[in-house]
Amino acid sequence: MVTDCSNCPLRKRDVYDTLNTDEITFMRRFKVGELKVDPGTTLLMEGSNSPQLFTVLKGMGLRYKLLPNGRRQVVNFALPGAFLGLQAGVMGEMKHSVEATTPMVLCVFDRAELWNLFKSEPERAFDLTWLSAMDEHFLGEALASIGQMSAMERMCWGLLRFHARCDDLGLTDGDHCPFPFRQQDLADALGLSLVHTNKTLMKLRDKQILSLEDGKLGLHNREKMEEMAMIEVERLARRPLI
Amino acid sequence: MVTDCSNCPLRKRDVYDTLNTDEITFMRRFKVGELKVDPGTTLLMEGSNSPQLFTVLKGMGLRYKLLPNGRRQVVNFALPGAFLGLQAGVMGEMKHSVEATTPMVLCVFDRAELWNLFKSEPERAFDLTWLSAMDEHFLGEALASIGQMSAMERMCWGLLRFHARCDDLGLTDGDHCPFPFRQQDLADALGLSLVHTNKTLMKLRDKQILSLEDGKLGLHNREKMEEMAMIEVERLARRPLI
């Protein structure tokens, strides 16, 4: 049973822009199907030129780059609402891979239609650029964190950001949000070793600042974390959804 | 004397797409003027909502983020052909600052016209998204380098990338290319301390791998550098120019 765009579960959230009838009609045509994948599935591969673009409907995944020396950099987390494959869409080649961490459900779009979107749906095209600029913003912030902050600061930054993103999506329950990733994934995202990631988490647990177990992350002292991460978590007014 | 779009000095380079007459007409209307600035001038400020967008015609600058603790992360170098201000254009706020390092000449565009560009010039809109995706690609690579590589590897990566970019623009002279930045800038770009940046450069100089003096960077053993940086420098076929 495929979800219809007019009934998109994501779009009901406040953070997402609403669409008029014509726009929904276009999206319905643009969408060619739905894809359900198991954990561990590679959705897009670095260097490949996928004929398909995706929007995450449910579940979580990882965007990452593999280095020739075997190391891995997690470039971002893929949460519901994320648009995957834009690089292949405009540049002809993915610059990172995307892998499912949990079971996922994705809207599938035909890449060949992307050009029509730019030609006949300038609002959607604008939204796409918005999403791209947003990804760029996030990457810039990640770069600044990894380049300039200590392990403890990075950890607070990363988990605060993740929690805030979940909050926008209505996935939080009080201080808690889902966190289906391994410590190794977190380490690869923050540019830390697994061991040091574990020890840093332990310190934060000992201080009752956070909890992380059974795939649940709990932030019990966000003020302290924001202080260490040197950020104030801004809440997004709205964001587009493709 | 303002450069006319039909006579754009950048567009003559092979790497840039060519435009037809209609497209040039639009660009001419989109372009509202030219700006010359001295070294040190801040072109765009993080958090601001600039009414203007720029394309770099001549000169070089830095894109950077300042952290509350006073540290700075250089997010990218701004070279001729770079489009500045897209974040403010689509998201309403710059997420990093841009500063001139050398004297610069910039094409100035009216941000209010950006929406018209999306509505009436889908090819240009597509190009804009291309540029945004390219920036995202670069940031992802930088993140992987800073997150996963040693100081020596990062240094080789950064300088190779910079040199290759200059090469695309025809700014190289044999192994040499301009490098008007301070070691502190390089340090802030690579997430290293100034002292360690200096020592790493010294090692590479001692090994005759590179030279860096009088604002000129020389790569004398690119093979070795590529080996350390774990990259192969790909040459871009073409890229759009706004």
Added chain:
DNA sequence: CGGAACATTGATAGAGCTCAAGGAACGTGG
């Protein structure tokens, strides 16, 4: 000449890495 900006170099310390080992949870097959 004095000061500012930038590059260079040595000494020291510490944050974070690697190596190594053990524990907990879980699924599979005998």
Added chain:
DNA sequence: CCACGTTCCTTGAGCTCTATCAATGTTCCG
């Protein structure tokens, strides 16, 4: 139902890479 392998988390020890501190050198300019 238990043994065993696998995956992930945890912890200790030692070491190294890189940061920080401090000082000196160089160039340029007012």
